[in-house]
Amino acid sequence: EAQVTQNPRYLITVTGKKLTVTCSQNMNHEYMSWYRQDPGLGLRQIYYSMNVEVTDKGDVPEGYKVSRKEKRNFPLILESPSPNQTSLYFCASSFGGQYSPLHFGNGTRLTVT
Amino acid sequence: GQSLEQPSEVTAVEGAIVQINCTYQTSGFYGLSWYQQHDGGAPTFLSYNALDGLEETGRFSSFLSRSDSYGYLLLQELQMKDSASYFCAVNSGGYQKVTFGTGTKLQVIP
Numbered sequence: 001e002a003q004v005t006q007n008p009r010y011l012i013t014v015t016g017k018k019l020t021v022t023c024s025q026n027m028n029h030e031y032m033s034w035y036r037q038d039p040g041l042g043l044r045q046i047y048y049s050m051n052v053e054v055t056d057k058g059d060v061p062e063g064y065k066v067s068r069k070e071k072r073n074f075p076l077i078l079e080s081p082s083p084n085q086t087s088l089y090f091c092a093s094s095f096g097g098q099y100s101p102l103h104f105g106n107g108t109r110l111t112v113t
Numbered sequence: 114g115q116s117l118e119q120p121s122e123v124t125a126v127e128g129a130i131v132q133i134n135c136t137y138q139t140s141g142f143y144g145l146s147w148y149q150q151h152d153g154g155a156p157t158f159l160s161y162n163a164l165d166g167l168e169e170t171g172r173f174s175s176f177l178s179r180s181d182s183y184g185y186l187l188l189q190e191l192q193m194k195d196s197a198s199y200f201c202a203v204n205s206g207g208y209q210k211v212t213f214g215t216g217t218k219l220q221v222i223p
Contacts, residue, residue, distance in 0.1 A: 031209065033209075033211070035213075040121075040215060041215060042200060042213045042214055042215040042216050043156070043200065043202075043213040044213070045210075045211065045212070048209050048210075050209055056209070058210075059212070090155060090156070096209075099144070099161060099163070101146065101158035101161065102146075102148075102156075102158060102211065103158075104155040104156050104157070105155060106154075106155050107155055
């Protein structure tokens with residue numbers, strides 16, 4: 001089944017403790033992206049990647065890191081999480097190109113205390 | 114930068130038609146997309162307009178006017194399962210830059 005898989009679905013952590021949210025897609029998509037969703041703010045792009053070893057900042061990249069060492073994986077890294085990073089995170093992928101729809105993972109709800 | 118405006122909430126009756134509007138300000142516009150998100154779920158793609166006019170996909174249609182920086186999603190024969198949030202999104206600066214609106218929560222009532 002074609003899908004984008006994120007793990008974990010839920011994560012509670014403390015301020016400053018490094019964490020990684022994994023994202024993997026099995027559709028051979030070139031483009032991958034991370035979004036955070038907060039009430040009243042919609043989905044805001046954090047980082048995106050157009051191919052292996054090619055990443056760029058989205059609208060809200062501060063406090064986040066990403067890497068794209070393999071085409072299928074695009075982990076989101078929070079080196080020192082803070083409470084304002086408490087949010088619902090979505091990973092998405094597509095073939096790329098302007099007509100290519102985004103396929104989203106099921107989301108990761110992160111709470112930083 | 115990019116900005117999109119859409120109503121925060123809309124209520125409509127089962128079987129009726131509802132239109133969700135989206136206005137945008139952006140540079141390097143490539144197209145307007147619509148996504149549906151049920152509570153607790155992931156966004157799913159509904160439609161994409163790159164050119165002016167109406168695109169129809171079953172009960173859902175989407176319209177774009179590039180000169181007015183405006184688009185809408187039209188849902189016909191509303192069903193209870195259509196209760197969800199609907200997001201417009203613009204592709205700008207190339208396909209990699211996708212900016213979402215804040216979403217419209219649609220409530221379908223009997």
